[in-house]
Amino acid sequence: MSGVYDGEAIWSAVDTYFIDRLVTEDEALVHARESSIRTVMPQADVSPSQGAFLGVIARIAGARRVLEFGTLAGYSTIWLARAIGPAGRVVTFEVDERTAAVARDNFIRAGVADRIELVVGPAVDSVRALVDAPVDPFDLVFIDADKPNNPAYLEAALALSRPGTVIIGDNVVRNGAVADPGSSDPRVHGTWALIELLGQDDRIDATALQTVGLKGWDGFAIGVVKRPD
Template sequence: MSNKKSWRAVDDYIVASLFEPDPVLDSVLAANHDQGLPAIDVSPAQGKLLSLLVRMQGAKKILEVGTLGGYSTIWMARGLPSDGRIVTLELDPHHARVARSNFDRAGVSDRVELRVGPALQSLAALDAENAGPFDVIFIDADKPNNPNYLSWAMRLSRPGTVIVCDNVIRDGAVLDEDGRDANVEGARAAFSFIGGDKRLDGTAIQTVGAKGYDGFAIAIVD
């Protein structure tokens, strides 16, 4: 069995062994596909990890940069208490419409605030509104803006805030110092930001599975 086939098979085994059947989340992914959204959502195992991180943190306020169809948003919203709230930012109006329908489908609309527009503008607005601090911040949007998103995350955080930045390994291409791929450069910029900010204590984890070879960085604000 090839590596990729094995990774996917193990992911399927994880889900079959540890998760209850979830027709709602299955329908969310089906709706995303039917509406032409790119299949770049987190995997079920990664989504469950996000939900567990929210619960471990005892989070009541979450910020997500990059909604897509709302799959990861729903996972995190499910980890919130009844009075918790997640603010999620999406650039594309079509993606936002699909996401709102998915939030209704999953029964989490009362916990989700979706803001449509360029994320940097939305982040500035949240800061101006004193909307922070957030307990968990998940960054999964256009990779070249990683350092800008992380900078805003610091403004919207508190000591103890957990920040997760997705897609930072890029099939190992993060090692390429001389590459011209903007997504790889964005991944490297995330490492430079987290490693260079003394207020952050972080690490990164390489992952394999249904989404291929990638990984995420995770840090806590001191």
């Protein structure tokens, strides 16, 4: 193929190339992705390649217990629930009841409702209840909710982890805004706080990667909770 695509066009073309060859979406996943239009944040779910990536990471980690901040239509939740198998458990937080109803229907359609606990309400309150309970540690945590609360979510994730737990934070690039020191966007400030904490906390080793594709220019942070020396 000759020539050069312009900007996002080539990102989308490459993403589509990979998705067509590497990602298998059944009817339930397609329906969940498309039903995002009926949620409080339409089309904010991860892309098919990102969903598959989460599933692969869950399998690499041998995850059986997953914690997710931000359910939306449940697209990423389904990928994670399928990756952990029928004996696994996903706890996922969603603030909006109408959106939660969309996700519940999608879980049933995908055949994974029995391995998912959807908790409705502010995630800061929901996760505090888990920390106070306490509950068994999680093997993988996916942080993809309201960005200003990222620091609180990371601290709770660490409290609910064990050595070897994988923690992933989504949307850490925001079209490059993370590198703008003059940004007044509270979502960017929440991302800064997340990155700073990941870099400073001795309990976790982490890095961050930029991504381009159907979701534009963004990225994720990924870390693993350290094992004792």
